[in-house]
Amino acid sequence: MADVTTTPPLTPAARPARPERAEKKPVISMATLTPEMVAMQQHFGEPVIQPAPFEGVLITDTSKVPDVALFVRDELHLEMMTNVTCVDYIKEGYLEVVYHAQHITGGAPLCFKARVPRDERAVLPSITPYYPGAEFQEREIYDLYGVRFTNHPDLRRILLWEGFAGHPMRKDWHEAYYEQENKPYDSRWPAGHHKLAEERVPWGDNVQYPPGFDPTAYHGNPDEGLYNTMMSEAPTGGAADIPFSETGIRTDELIVNMGPQHPSTHGVLRMVVKLDGETITDLKLVLGYLHRNHEQIAERNTWLHNIPFTDRLDYLCGMANEMGYVIGVERLMKLQPTERAEYLRVIMAELTRIQSHFWSIGFLLNDLGAFYTPALYFITEREFILDVFDQVTGSRMMNNYMRFGGVARDILPEQLARIRLLVNERLPRAIDELERLLSDNEILRARTIGVGYMSAERNIAYSVTGPLLRASGVHYDIRRADPYSIYNRFNFDIPVLYGGDVFDRYRIRILEMRQSLRILEQALAQIDQTKPGDIQAGRKAYIHRAPAGEVYSRVETPKGELGFFLVSDGGQNAYRYHVRSSSFINLGAVKEMTVGQKVADAVIILGSLDIVLGEVDR
Amino acid sequence: MADTETTQPGDGTGDAIQNDPRVPPELDRNVFITTLDAVYNWGRKRSMWPMLFGLACCAIEMICTAAARFDLARFGWELMRPSPRQADLMIVSGTVTKKMVPQIVRLYNQMPEPRYVVSMGACATGGGPFKEGYNVVSGIDKFIPVDIYIPGCPPRPESLLHGFIKLQEMIDRQSVRTVPWYRPGGSDVIPVPLLGPDIIDVRRASEIAERNKVMAESPALAEGNAQGQA
Amino acid sequence: MNLPGTGILKGLGVTLKHFIVTYTEDFKYIGKKAGVEPRPLRRSNPSNHGIVTVQYPDEHLPVPENFRYIPFLVRDSATGEDRCTSCGICAKVCPPQCIWIVRTEDPVTHRPVPAPKEFYIDTTVCMNCGFCAEFCPFDAIKMDHKYEITSEHNRSQELLFDKDRLTMPDTYHASIHPLDWARELQEKAAEEAKKKAAAEAKAAADARKAAASAASKPASATAGGAKPAPPAAGGAKSPAGQQSAPNVPSKPPAQPPPAAKPPAQQAPPPATSPQDPPKPSAGS
C-alpha cells in the first residue's frame, strides 16, 4: 500500500519533502543472489562480484566488465543485452552503469552494475564488441552522463550534438529554465503570479552559455565528426583515382543525407548514407531531433506527473506506455490493481496494439510507393478505435488513463458495447480486407521479400525486440516470456515467422492483430464478471511515495519491449527514470540490414521497423 | 461571400492602404484593386499546399486531418508536399528541439513567398509540456514568424481545421498592394541558427558575446548562467 | 500457383468495393434512418462502411463527455461565487506546472480566504491531461470541450488564460458534462441528507441529554456542525438521491470509492456503512 496523502495541506510549510529525506537514510537491502549470480561470483571471485543494493550484482573491478559480459553471454547464455543505462549517485559520488541481460527464452533479466567516479576518470570498457545492441545505449550514456567507453567503435554524442556543453542528465547539471529540484514548484501557489519561464532567465530564452563564450568566433560543426567517420580514404587525385567497379562504371562515392525532413523517415530521423551508385555501402543514423528531455523532466516530476508524459513517448500507443510505467511503479509500491482495472488495461493495450499496427502497415505501404490509399483505409479503421479512446479516456491519443492501482475512469456499458461491435464485427473484417488488398499483391511481394533480411542471431545480438524479432523466428514476447498484468489468463499465440525480411515483418503485424482480437474477445467476455466501478485499489491520491528501491519493468508494446528502469529514493519522485525504448534500440540494427541494399530499399526497411521518433529520442 | 469585406473602412488593412505612401489617393479603394484582391485571395486561400512536415505527436493528428474523416482536401488544400519549394504553408506540428531548429529555419527560407506558418499544438506554440527541457525551444515563433497559433496537446483535427479556416480569413484580409512579397526586397531571409554549446540565434550573436564578456568578468552576474563545460 | 497479376486484381477489387460501398451505404439510409440520426453520428458509427468524412465547419462530431481540452473554472450560478477555494491541489498535480494561483488574503487579518485572487493557465504549456479536474476536491475546475481556440500573432496574451477567461457558469458545466453533473447533484443530495440526519440525530441526542440533565449548556453553539456525525445517518439516502440515481449509470466518472453508489437501487435497507464522501475530502 502506498503512503498516500489526500488532505490538501493548506500551509506552505507542509510541502517540501526533500530536505528531510536526505536525513532519513533509506534502508538499503542488498540483492539476494540468484543461481546465475552465484555462478558469476564463483567464476570471478567474491571480491569482484558483490551483491548490489536492491537488485543485481556489482562488478567492483571495472576492467572486468567485458569479461563479465562475455561470461554472461557465453556461459550463462543470456544472449540479449536488453538495457544499459546509468544512474548518477551524486551524494555518494559515483556514476553507476546498470546492465540488464536476459535469456531469449524468457524469465527475469539479470542485472549487473559497475561504478565509475564522477570526474574525468569516468571511463569504462565498452561491451559493444560482445553485445552490439549496447552500442547506441552506451553512446547515450556518454552523451547524457559523460561516461567514456573505451573500445567503443563510434563514441560520439547521439541525442545532442557535438559541442553541447555538459552532460545534462547529471544531477548537478541544471537546465536554463531550472527552477527547483522537484515539482511541484513553490512559485505556483499560493502566490503564483504568472511569470513566463523566459522572464526568469538571463537570456530571455531557453539557452545558457559557458562564461566568456563568444558566438561570433564560434566555428564548430556538429556534423564534422560524423562525416569524418564515414569518409574513407578520399580520392585525392580527382576522377582518375576513382576505381572501376565490377560493372565497369566509374562512380564516385556519394554521401547523401536523408532527413530529418524527409517524407519516409517517419518523423525527424536523419540517415546519412554512403552510396556506391545506388547501393548503400555505409549508413549512419543521426538521432536526437526530437530529444525532448523526457527523462530529465521525469526526474523532476512526481510519480503521478509522469503518466501523461509517457503517452508522449511512443505517441501512437499511449496506453501501452502508460501500462509499462504504472506497472513499474506499482511494483515499487507493492500495489495490486483491481480486477476490473486489469481487464480495462488489457483491453486498452490490445486496442492500442491494433491501431498502432494499422498505422505502421499503412505507412509501410506509403514508403513502398502506394501513396496514401492503404494508409487512408487503415487510418479510417484507426479512427474508430480512437473514437473509443476518446469516449473512455477523454483523448484520442494522449489518453492519460492508467493510475497507480487502477485506471482513471470506469467504462460505460454503451462504450463496452461499442468495443464489442468493433472487435466482433468491424476489425476482423478490416484485417481480412487488408490482407486481400495487399498480401498477394505481386508488387508488394517483389519489393519486400528478401529485403532487409536479418537473421535471428543477429537480431538477438542487436537486442532487437518486438515484431522484428518474431519475424525472424524467435518466439519472444514479454506477454509470455515475463508475464505481467493478467495476460497469463488468456488463450493466445505468439505468432512467429521465419523470413526475417520486410515482408514477414508486415505479415507478423497482421497475425498479431488477429491474436490481439482473440485476447480482446476473451477479456470482453470476462470483464462482465468484475464489479463495475471497482477501478482503483486503495484510495485515490495525488501524492505517492514509493519505498526506496529499484525496478526494471517491461511490457510488450506494439514496437517491442518497452522497459522502465526506475530508482526511488523513497521520495515523491523518481530518482532515476529511464526508458528502454524498443524503437531506439531496434534502430541499432538498421545499418546491418541496409548495407548492401539499394537506397530505395533503405526507405522500406526503415518503414518495416515501425519506429516512432518520440520514443527513439525521448 | 467573405471577399466583399476585404477593404471595409476601419478594418486594419484598409488603414494600411491609406497609409501607404506609394498608392496615390485617387487609387484608394479602387474598384479594380478590390476585385483583384478578392480574386487573388480567393485563389490563394483555396489552393494552399501544406508541407508534409511532422515533428512529433501533433503530426499524427495532422495526418489524421488529411485522412478520410476530416479530409483536408475539402478546403482545396489538396496535397501535402514534402518539399518546401512546392509548399505554401508550414505546419509546425510538434516539439521544436534545438537540434531541429536550424533545419526548420532552412526549410522556411526555402519556401517560396507567399508563405504561412501555423503553429500546431502547445509545443510549437510555447514549448508545451516539455518547455523546461534543455533541448526544447519555447515556441517556434522565437525563430520564424507564425500566423496562427493553435494550443492543445494535441489539438483535435477539428481544431487544426479551425485554425486553417482562421488562416483563410487572415489571407482574405490581405491586399495585393500591401503584401511584403511584391515589395522590393521581399521578406527577410532568416539566418540559420548555429549549434554551439547551446543554440545560438545568429541575430543575437553580438549581444550574447557582449553579455558573456561582462559575465565572465563579474561572476556575480553569471549567477543562473553558470553552466560551464563539464 | 497463382497467375501473376491476380494479387493486384484482388487488391483492386477491394478498392472498387470501397468505391461502390460509399454509394450503397447512403442508399441504405434513404427513407430509413435519415433524419433520425444526425449525419456525423451515422458516419462515425462502427457499422458504417461507407463515407466517413465529417463536413467539419458545417457538421461537428459530437465530443464525448470525457473529452479534455483546456480546463475552465466553475462558477456557481446560484450564489454567483467561484467554486474554487484556491487550495492549490490543481497547481500541484499539474504535470507541466502551468497553473498559477494567488490566494486571496483577508485585508484585515491577512489570513488566506478560500477564493482565488488570480488564476492563470498557460495554454501554451498545458498538456490537457485533466489531472487538475480529476483531483480538485471541490469540483471547481473541469475540462472544457471547446476545441476551437486559435490566436493570431499574439500568443503570449491571448493564450494565457486568466481567471476571467477561465470562468464559466455551472450551467455550462452541466450542459457539457451531464453525467458528472448528475453525480454532483447526487452527492450534494446525499451530503444534505447526511447533514440533516446528523442534525436530527444531534438534536435528538441533545434533547435526550437535556432531558437527562436539566442543566443545558451548549446545544445551539455546536449544532452549526463542522462535522456531520456519522452514526446511522450515512445509509439514509434522501429521496432526491434515489431519484437521480437512475440517471447515473453504473459508473460516475472520475470518482474513486463507488461502493456507496450502486446501493442506491436497493436503498431502503440502509445497511451500507457510511463511508461516503466520494471525493477525497479536503480539510478546510
Ligand code: SF4
Ligand atoms: S503539443 Fe502535445 S501532442 Fe503536440 S507535440 Fe507537443 S506534446 Fe506532442
Ligand code: SF4
Ligand atoms: S484544486 Fe480546485 S479548489 Fe483547489 S485551487 Fe484548484 S480549482 Fe481551486
Ligand code: SF4
Ligand atoms: S489539464 Fe493538466 S496540464 Fe492542463 S492545467 Fe490541468 S493539470 Fe495542468
